[in-house]
Amino acid sequence: MTETAGLSRTSPSSPDKDDRVAILEVDGLRKSYGSELVLEDITLRIFEGELVSIVGPSGCGKTTMLRCLSGLLPHEGGTVRIAGEEVTGPPDTLGLVFQDYSRSLLPWLSVADNVRLPLRYKPISKKEAEERTAEALESVGLAAHTRKKPWQLSGGMQQRVAIARALAYHPRLLLMDEPFASVDAQTRVELEDLTLRLWAERDMTIAFVTHDIDEAIYLGGRIVVLTRTPTTIREVMPVDLPRPRDQIATKALDEFGRLRASVFTALGHHQ
Amino acid sequence: MKRLMYGVVVPALVTLAVAGLWWVLSASSTSLFFPPLRDILSAFATNWLSADFASMVLPSLWRVGLGMLIGIVAGVGVGAAIGSVRRAEPYVKPQLEFMRALPPILILPPMILVLGTGDGMKIGVIAASAVWPILLATVDGVRSLEPVRDDMGRVFGLPWRARFRWMILPTAVPHIWSGVRAALPIAFVVMVASEYYSSVNGIGYFVSQTSTSFRLADMWSAVVLLGLIGVVLNTLVAVAGRRLDKKFGENAHD
Known part of the structure; x- marks a missing residue:
């Protein structure tokens, strides 16, 4: 599958000549x-x-x-x-997605809380943090799993959580x-x-x-x-x-x- | 059902059987040193199920409690500081291991010389003995934070209080609590010993008084009491540990 x-992208082929x-x-x-x-x-x-x-x-x-x-x-x-x-x-x-998803995620926080954690310490409103979290989890296809703990998910899904965390951070x-x-x-x-x-x-x-x-x-x-x-x-x-x-x-x-x-x-x- | 059976019923029955055996075997004892269990239990009732409980046992519990509290606060504070400064380890680890290896009873005579014979000395010795396992467990706990996790916290700009709350604490709490569980029996031993040396009340004082005046049923009743208190406190500490783990540890809910 x-x-x-x-x-809609074309790849830039000559990176140095433009502005x-x-x-x-x-x-x-x-x-x-x-x-x-x-x-x-x-x-x-x-x-x-x-x-x-x-x-x-x-x-x-x-x-x-x-x-x-x-x-x-x-x-x-x-x-x-x-x-x-x-x-x-x-x-x-800067956002970073680590190879070691099981260690980069916090097992004691839910999927949504893992994504939201960095946003709590950014100068954005609680409401915006919520929206970004929901939107990021939606876009990686995990909207149905937000309340689970990371270790309840497969490896691929855990890495999706890590990707969502980086997306929500808007790097x-x-x-x-x-x-x-x-x-x-x-x-x-x-x-x-x-x-x-x-x-x-x-x-x-x-x-x-x-x-x-x-x-x-x-x-x-x-x-x-x-x-x-x-x-x-x-x-x-x-x-x-x-x-x-x-x-x-x-x-x-x-x-x-x-x-x-x-x-x-x-x-x-x-x- | 099975858990109830093996967790409660079987241990209770075995304990009853052992006590019954003790009762039967000691029933006709005329030994001065091993009086019948009947006598010990009646001494137990007279000594501890009365107003004497407050005057003899509460001072001991108070000393253990305060000593442990000081030990926990100092051990966790200093341990967390040492644990988070990785470079400090070679300088302080040998000293810490040395202090932990000292038999706590050994520091009693010098502490009596320095601090006198009052409550301050007893609480101080208990704290000074209980602090080491807690301190070393805290160092290990703080150290056991995964490097990748630390990197994650830094990359995503978590301030240190967030990293402490969401990354270090959950990792360290189970370690710290195993240190507390190891420290509690030590605190007990030191409490009894310090009261045995010099005191006007407390369980250790009671044991010393009754054994030197050959009131052995009374002495044995204090031994039984100590054992029971130990079981109760260890259970409380274990339960508290599970609670803490639920709140801060791997299975915490937020």
Whole structure:
């Protein structure tokens, strides 16, 4: 079962020549643990309305990079800006979906309370928090489960709760850190299409980190390929696949196969 | 039904059987040290089902209660502080383990020297003995917050009081309460011992007086009373723990 996703978008193919607004600006980012250099000179732009996939070999500094981008970890060199503001701690313009949904959700709060929790500490009215919560849960298809506890739901549904929490937060940039790495294949397909649909409907800007090459191509308008540690950017590839994308038709295109080979090669595999 | 059977009926029957056995075996005892249960129970009635209960038992309960309260407040406060500063661990952990390993009875003589023989000393010693298991359990409890959960709280801009209420407290409460449960018997031992050393009232004082004047039925009646109080308090603590867990823990409702 595949739903048609990403209804009215065309992918931007040449990101540098126009006047689009850069939501994420990374310049010369460096980070080391002790004497071990983990991130080396990462420079990257993500523009408003883009969905960019970030892939890297397993064990590369993806997690470290993400923690630096989100302000959870201080970086040593370079600058990170999100929505124009320099990142020194986690900015309130950023939403994050973690891989580990069971730990990122609070088991002692209901689904709705999990989504609402961050909103209680934002300068918005109680009524607006309620509306955003209901709307976000509705849009991920969980309107019927708001009073349940997260552990009463399947893994895929729990990750939907985490997505709803990020949506309700109204972030300018949504970072997704290998969000579907721990769900089964069928659920993964559904969540990918959910992501595309939400991105298209809401004009979102998404940075999607994954180690799955097909997922990176299927979702992304561009693919950022990282190297092994010390991590830097090896290549940025535009994805010229038509939207809306379709799990069967898109993956059957010649271009999809060509991209898969290029990403595979860029990651350092030899065929 | 099965729960009622094995939770209440069976234990009650076994207890009755043991008491009955004690009654029968000791009925004809002429030993000075092991008087018949009949005598012990009649001493129990005279000593504790009377006005003496207030003058002998309440001071003891008051000391245990206040000592535990001080121990809980200090243990949770200091434990939460140590637990949230990860880097503090190598500096303070060995000292904490050392303090916990000291037999509480051992600190009685020095405490008597420093604090005298009044209630302050007794409550102080009880608190000083009860605080360690609670403190160490609190450190572990605060520490056991999942790193991902901490990241989530920071990314979504939860202020520290929200993180404490919604993330740290639910994780730490079961740990803290297991510390309290471990501390309570220690507090009891120290209470009896401190009263035994020097006091004008309390259960420990009573045991010391009756045993040195060979009123052994009275002494045994105090032992039975201590056991009963212990069972009641442990049950109360267990029930309170479940309540707290319901309010703050994994199954909390909000």
